[in-house]
Amino acid sequence: MTMLSGKEIVLGVTGGIAAYKACEIVRALRKDGAGVRVILTASGARFITPLTLQTLSKNPVFTDLFDLITESEIGHISLAQRANLLLIAPATANILGKIRGGIADDLLSTVVMATSAPVLLAPAMNSQMYASPAVRENVEVLLERGFTFVDPDEGELACGTVGPGRLADTEKIVEMARILLTEKILAGKxxxxxxxxxxxxxxxxxxxxxxxxxxxxxxxxxxxxxxxxxxxxxxxxxxxxxxxxxxxxxxxxxxxxxxxxxxxxxxxxxxxxxxxxxxxxxxxxxxxxxxxxxxxxxxxxxxxxxxxxxxxxxxxxxxxxxxxxxxxxxxxxxxxxxxxxxxxxxxxxxxxxxxxxxxxxxxxxxxxxxxxxxxxxxxxxxxxxxxxxxxxxxxxxxxx
The missing domain is CATH 3.40.50.10300 (CoaB-like)
Incomplete structure (x- = not known):
């Protein structure tokens, strides 16, 4: 039995060049036994297609707040309740700000508000944006509220600058998912x-x-x-x-x-x-x-x-x-x-x-x-x- 067998992970993909790495993340999560359902934001869909993520996840990809999964289930509530973990990768400055402010104006931000599952955020953005006072403050507030972060890696970014901001390595993101979904029999030790x-x-x-x-x-x-x-x-x-x-x-x-x-x-x-x-x-x-x-x-x-x-x-x-x-x-x-x-x-x-x-x-x-x-x-x-x-x-x- 693999580490994530039987776990349901909802993956939120937001609009940044690192969205293409969501394909690697879906494959790695499924290889480790997890069921994966993807929420793709409107801006995320400009970088990667729903069909690609649907093919890799073997599940429908959700994009619209008002889609119904079945005739009797409201989409965002069903996704929020079925998730053992909500993972957002890449997490843009925009989604961090919305979550901090309690804004729920699309499917992904609404699921964040509605879920009781742990939320794992993997930021990816330009180095200057990541270092900006607003983003740093949002990260600190979200950490205090119990959200978990996988910090971005350093390296050459799509904009040509070099510094922190690259989406963390897939194995690092998946390992933190394993940590969050494993019982804590050694907590505090x-x-x-x-x-x-x-x-x-x-x-x-x-x-x-x-x-x-x-x-x-x-x-x-x-x-x-x-x-x-x-x-x-x-x-x-x-x-x-x-x-x-x-x-x-x-x-x-x-x-x-x-x-x-x-x-x-x-x-x-x-x-x-x-x-x-x-x-x-x-x-x-x-x-x-x-x-x-x-x-x-x-x-x-x-x-x-x-x-x-x-x-x-x-x-x-x-x-x-x-x-x-x-x-x-x-x-x-x-x-x-x-x-x-x-x-x-x-x-x-x-x-x-x-x-x-x-x-x-x-x-x-x-x-x-x-x-x-x-x-x-x-x-x-x-x-x-x-x-x-x-x-x-x-x-x-x-x-x-």
Whole structure:
């Protein structure tokens, strides 16, 4: 099941050059499982046709305030009531002003007034317009009223100027829609997630690392953000882009991760260490590249400090969750690690399998809890596994 399955999203498209990007947004929302109904304003229809949006959304496109969906339903009331989310992208300066002023003189502005669903606004306009006192004041007032914004990106605009005003990237808009439509079981909680491998330098060109891609840790961070947490992600060297709408701290070595996680954990309600932190590092890194001809075939290794054990010794009231990547005796190794490190739960998976674990988009895990219970999660996408783990952790340790 995709994140937006079963959700009804009403997309308002207003009159700006960015209206063409509504096609991408409709496709992305539908790919994520949402039903999409489009309201196209009169000025929006000068940039993109109703037929295009109807073809992509698989639903009629609404343009007229006085259209009836059926003989017994008033159009704007039906759309307002069916929406789980009202998204306006692009949102022009004009529509922001109308919403702030309570003006309802067309179908879209009337639906805004009539809906009880959350409203997500993605502005797009000339940089000078976006910076104007009137627009800034309208944005501030709407934020105070509970509207949510996805700020525009910076770049070259259609008018030729460079600055803020471009419609935010489609993935950014869709991710905020996911956040708004996910239950807030972690609302008010501060979460720290460690993810990815570490790299321990041998010399300026060589290092020791492991096969962790960081995907599971990133999924844990993204799921926590969607569930309403204030998330700090501490990530080792991965090829993954920083997740949206959270603080990401990039580190390289186990020592750097220890410092970053330790500092962030001081104010955290929960810490999840999905990172594959190196157990050993070279005793010292050579200042120059080691030449093959002079290498004595020995690298002296010393143990790194165990981050989870360190947190477990001074845990306070925070919840600690670890991960165990095992190749044999999954239960024995995971449970022993949980007890030794004083954890509330540990998520164990068999990394000897090629269809799950390192580098894969899927996982299959067993979650062991400190009270002796366990939870099996069948193979699924890592974001689904992450959501299920958080639900289980919240039920046991972080009740709302």
């Amino acid at each position: 501060r979460v720290v997630v460690g993810a990815g491998p570490t790299a321990e330098d041998i010399d300026p060109v060589r290092y020791l690392t492991n096969r962790s891609s960081g995907k599971m840790g990133f999924a844990m961070a993204v799921a926590a953000r969607r569930f309403g947490a204030d998330v700090t992600l501490v990530a080792g060297p991965t090829r993954l882009p920083d997740p949206l709408f959270m603080k990401t701290i990039r580190v390289r070595s186990a020592e750097e991760m220890l410092g970053a996680v330790g500092t962030a954990a001081e104010a955290a309600d929960a810490v999840v260490m999905a990172a594959a932190v190196a157990d050993f590092r070279p005793e010292s890194a050579a200042p120059l590249k080691i030449k093959k001809e002079t290498f004595d075939r020995r690298i002296s290794l010393v143990p790194t400090e165990d981050i989870l054990s360190s947190l477990g010794r001074s845990r306070g009231s925070r919840v600690l969750v670890g991960f165990a990547a095992e190749t044999n005796d999954l239960e024995g190794n995971a449970v022993e690690k949980m007890r030794r490190k004083n954890l509330d739960a540990i998520v164990a998976n068999d990394v000897s399998r090629t269809d799950i674990g390192f580098g894969s988009d899927s996982n299959e895990v067993r979650v062991y809890f400190s009270d002796g219970t366990a939870l099996d999660l069948a193979m699924a996408a890592k974001d689904a596994i992450a959501s299920a783990v958080w639900r289980a952790v919240c039920r046991k340790f972080l009740p709302g």
